[in-house]
Amino acid sequence: MGDVTRILIAIEQGDAHAADELLLVVYKELRRLAAQKLSQEQPGQTLQATALVHEAYIRLVGVETQNWSSRGPL
Helix, strand or coil: CCHHHHHHHHHHCCCCCHHHHHHHHHHHHHHHHHHHHHCCCCCCCCCCHHHHHHHHHHHHHCHHHCCCCCCCCC
16 A cells, blocks of 8 residues: 555544645655656756745645745734
């Protein structure tokens, strides 16, 4: 059984920390794929794998669902 499958089963069973673990596994894989893709680009491009993954995340979840307030008291 792979990591993602194990984590998904844990989420279904109500493990509150499993979603965080899933995010870490998926994020790592997305960065690896982005770095691989960017290595095939023309020399001189300045986009980094991390920025590409963050951009994809924002497009997937939508900006309006994000809470961009600081960590300070509200």
